[in-house]
Amino acid sequence: MPTERFKVRVTKDHLVFCCGHFISYRGHQCERLHGHNYRCAVEVEGPLLPDDFYVFDFIALKKRTKEITDELDHHMLLATNNPVISVAPTPKCVQVRYEDREWQFPRGDCILLPIENTTAELIARYIAGRLWESLRTNENFTPEVLRVEVEEAPGQSATVEWRA
Numbered sequence: 001m002p003t004e005r006f007k008v009r010v011t012k013d014h015l016v017f018c019c020g021h022f023i024s025y026r027g028h029q030c031e032r033l034h035g036h037n038y039r040c041a042v043e044v045e046g047p048l049l050p051d052d053f054y055v056f057d058f059i060a061l062k063k064r065t066k067e068i069t070d071e072l073d074h075h076m077l078l079a080t081n082n083p084v085i086s087v088a089p090t091p092k093c094v095q096v097r098y099e100d101r102e103w104q105f106p107r108g109d110c111i112l113l114p115i116e117n118t119t120a121e122l123i124a125r126y127i128a129g130r131l132w133e134s135l136r137t138n139e140n141f142t143p144e145v146l147r148v149e150v151e152e153a154p155g156q157s158a159t160v161e162w163r164a
């Protein structure tokens with residue numbers, strides 16, 4: 001008897017989030033500020049739910065993902081744990097420093113992420129963590145496998161996979 005597995009995947013234009021960012025690379029270098037129309041795709045794997053005959057409702061999956069991507073949309077993404085870029089928030093602004101370069105952003109324009117770098121990989125991991133928790137608390141659902149893909153631009157993306 002063959003075995004079977006099911007997976008559902010959502011990626012939609014409303015799961016696009018437009019953000020400014022810059023990353024450090026090779027340990028000590030720092031990109032110039034630029035932006036992306038990031039696109040998020042989410043997959044969940046698991047057995048079919050007995051009453052519904054689906055792994056998980058597309059509608060709920062889109063809603064819970066969109067709640068997270070909407071928080072990021074139209075913001076400057078800043079990683080607070082970067083070893084070479086310092087991020088200092090005050091009530092009104094965020095001051096960012098890398099060597100002799102300095103930026104200042106209005107506080108409300110920034111999302112401070114507790115990650116090391118705003119790479120597509122770590123943004124995907126951040127979204128996966130938030131979504132895992134949201135599905136558990138709001139939908140009483142823990143997928144066997146959750147994959148979050150963040151596409152920076154068409155043709156380049158990073159995916160993280162979480163397993164229960």
Ligand SMILES: Nc1nc2c(c(=O)[nH]1)N=C([C@H](O)[C@H](O)COP(=O)(O)OP(=O)(O)OP(=O)(O)O)CN2
Nearest residue numbers: 022023031034036118119120121122152153156158
């Ligand atoms: N594995 C990863 N590699 C890189 C990431 C990343 O998040 N994960 N990010 C960057 C940069 O932030 C940058 O935004 C991407 O650089 P680049 O590919 O040069 O961007 P373009 O869209 O201009 O690419 P073209 O193919 O030249 O149009 C770098 N690496």
